[in-house]
Amino acid sequence: MTTVVSRNSTVLDRAALIACGVRTGKTTSCAACAAKAEGFLRIADTGALDGLAAAICRSRVGGACQECTTKATEILRLVGVVR
Numbered sequence: 071m072t073t074v075v076s077r078n079s080t081v082l083d084r085a086a087l088i089a090c091g092v093r094t095g096k097t098t099s100c101a102a103c104a105a106k107a108e109g110f111l112r113i114a115d116t117g118a119l120d121g122l123a124a125a126i127c128r129s130r131v132g133g134a135c136q137e138c139t140t141k142a143t144e145i146l147r148l149v150g151v152v153r
């Protein structure tokens with residue numbers, strides 16, 4: 071049986087912004103990160119830090135970079151997997 075978790079738009083928007091890169095003055099993510107937000111949260115629900123970091127990372131070389139690992143950790147905190 072598969073559990074479906076309904077997300078409110080605030081959590082989706084925040085996860086997308088974290089993945090896209092939080093910066094001063096930036097209030098929304100790009101369209102690509104917004105489209106992937108639900109997938110990021112599904113991975114986050116499993117607690118798979120490496121998998122989430124790899125999904126966020128665009129480097130595609132030898133795993134996720136440190137910046138994307140940090141972003142993944144923040145998304146895990148957002149969903150309550152990491153404190």
